Amino acid sequence: MKLKLIYSFCIVLLASMAFSQDCEQIARDCSKYLEGKAGEKKFISDGQVYTAFLDREKAEFKTTLYGGSTYRIAASVGRKENYVIFTVKDSEGNVLFTNRKYKNAPYWDFEVANTIQVLLETELDTDFKVTGCAVMLIGFKQ
Amino acid sequence: MRKIFNYLVPTLFAFGTLMSCDGDGKEMDPDIKDPNKTLMTKFDNKVFSIPSPVQTSMLIKQLNLPFYSDILNDAGNVSGYSTKSAQALNLGLYGTDLGYSALYNESSYSLKYLSAVQKLSKKLGLSGAFDKSFMKRVEDHLSNQDTLMMLVSDAFMQGDMFLKNANRKSDAALILAGGWIESMYILSEINIKKATPRIVERIGEQQWTLVSIIDLLSEYNTKGANDELIGDLHDLQFYFDKIESKYTYVEPTTDVENKTTMLNHKLEIKIDTDILNQISMKIRSIREKITN
Numbered sequence: 028m029k030l031k032l033i034y035s036f037c038i039v040l041l042a043s044m045a046f047s048q049d050c051e052q053i054a055r056d057c058s059k060y061l062e063g064k065a066g067e068k069k070f071i072s073d074g075q076v077y078t079a080f081l082d083r084e085k086a087e088f089k090t091t092l093y094g095g096s097t098y099r100i101a102a103s104v105g106r107k108e109n110y111v112i113f114t115v116k117d118s119e120g121n122v123l124f125t126n127r128k129y130k131n132a133p134y135w136d137f138e139v140a141n142t143i144q145v146l147l148e149t150e151l152d153t154d155f156k157v158t159g160c161a162v163m164l165i166g167f168k169q
Numbered sequence: 170m171r172k173i174f175n176y177l178v179p180t181l182f183a184f185g186t187l188m189s190c191d192g193d194g195k196e197m198d199p200d201i202k203d204p205n206k207t208l209m210t211k212f213d214n215k216v217f218s219i220p221s222p223v224q225t226s227m228l229i230k231q232l233n234l235p236f237y238s239d240i241l242n243d244a245g246n247v248s249g250y251s252t253k254s255a256q257a258l259n260l261g262l263y264g265t266d267l268g269y270s271a272l273y274n275e276s277s278y279s280l281k282y283l284s285a286v287q288k289l290s291k292k293l294g295l296s297g298a299f300d301k302s303f304m305k306r307v308e309d310h311l312s313n314q315d316t317l318m319m320l321v322s323d324a325f326m327q328g329d330m331f332l333k334n335a336n337r338k339s340d341a342a343l344i345l346a347g348g349w350i351e352s353m354y355i356l357s358e359i360n361i362k363k364a365t366p367r368i369v370e371r372i373g374e375q376q377w378t379l380v381s382i383i384d385l386l387s388e389y390n391t392k393g394a395n396d397e398l399i400g401d402l403h404d405l406q407f408y409f410d411k412i413e414s415k416y417t418y419v420e421p422t423t424d425v426e427n428k429t430t431m432l433n434h435k436l437e438i439k440i441d442t443d444i445l446n447q448i449s450m451k452i453r454s455i456r457e458k459i460t461n
Binding site: 050051054058068069071072073074075076077078079086087088089090091092093094095096097117118119121123124129132134135136137138139140141142143144147164165167169 | 215216217218219220221223224227228231264315318319322323325326329330333334345348371374377378381416418421423425427428429430431432433434435436
């Protein structure tokens with residue numbers, strides 16, 4: 028009985044360690060997308076890392092994009108660039124953007140004239156990958 | 170011994186399998202053959218996003234308003250924050266004050282708030298994000314606002330990642346809440362000193378973020394530790410619900426070559442002066458509870 032408990036504990040511990048390390052590395056890789064091109068002003072991170080373990084479901088969250096700013100939304104599941112699909116919707120459900128239309132581009136910029144509340148949906152492109160840690164980052168500049 | 174071996178081998182195998190699933194992923198996961206099979210439960214069902222308080226400071230700076238040092242929290246108060254929740258809330262709060270001072274090139278204030286941020290992050294076990302090398306880089310770039318903003322925001326991002334990975338989401342939530350409350354306080358106090366339509370508008374735009382803050386604190390409300398703060402924020406929400414906003418969808422336009430989409434919608438916000446005053450008073454009282 029004791030051994031079973033130790034075994035279960037080890038599995039949970041090792042799995043969470045592996046997952047954390049995986050996500051951390053992906054977040055580091057993803058943060059490079061916020062740097063932008065040489066000579067251009069870099070995007071400032073909003074200070075948060077959005078992670079979700081995706082299988083065949085979508086992860087979603089709401090955020091506010093302020094008017095007068097340019098935002099960069101970046102998504103990654105690792106070094107391969109085009110495994111994540113992200114979609115931006117407004118509060119009425121209108122699709123404002125999806126990277127699915129642009130070969131699952133790993134990042135996209137948004138020029139925001141007026142403040143807006145958006146819903147960000149993330150899912151894996153199951154043609155390539157069916158499970159994994161997905162990381163999203165949001166950067167901005169004015 | 171044999172029993173141990175029986176458990177150890179599959180454990181190591183499972184670990185090896187997990188570790189081998191690195192960031193690259195596989196070209197095609199074999200499990201796709203069975204689309205109905207659920208491989209693992211979700212790690213983090215709810216994801217919350219709170220806009221950076223740095224953006225509030227950027228707006229204030231853009232409006233050419235003077236630097237008001239008197240509205241910021243005294244960096245000397247830092248030693249008085251003894252509970253974990255007070256430390257986390259005030260870490261967010263000082264982070265906002267640091268961003269505001271840095272944007273105005275107020276080096277002496279920036280250094281004071283940097284020191285307060287470092288002290289609180291050490292108490293919260295976040296020294297890795299605000300270590301000596303970070304301090305050195307900040308000191309080297311004190312007069313460069315852009316780099317400074319980048320360094321501080323990246324350090325908060327590292328801290329956020331560390332806390333989430335360590336399953337300390339409650340602390341991460343309080344840091345975000347503290348940062349937001351201070352940015353709201355700065356906005357409303359500046360508006361009292363010098364009424365500015367763009368600032369009033371920005372206060373009105375916080376109604377959605379307030380909902381996210383309440384949801385976030387409620388989700389990670391360990392043993393009811395956030396009950397009082399959540400109650401206060403609900404009171405604040407009562408006034409925010411009276412703000413009128415009208416959103417009109419307009420189709421966005423996309424520049425594929427530059428990977429840029431222009432969001433063309435319209436938004437109108439109307440706030441009654443009495444409501445604005447009530448919001449300012451409530452924010453002041455919430456902030457006072459956190460800083461004292």
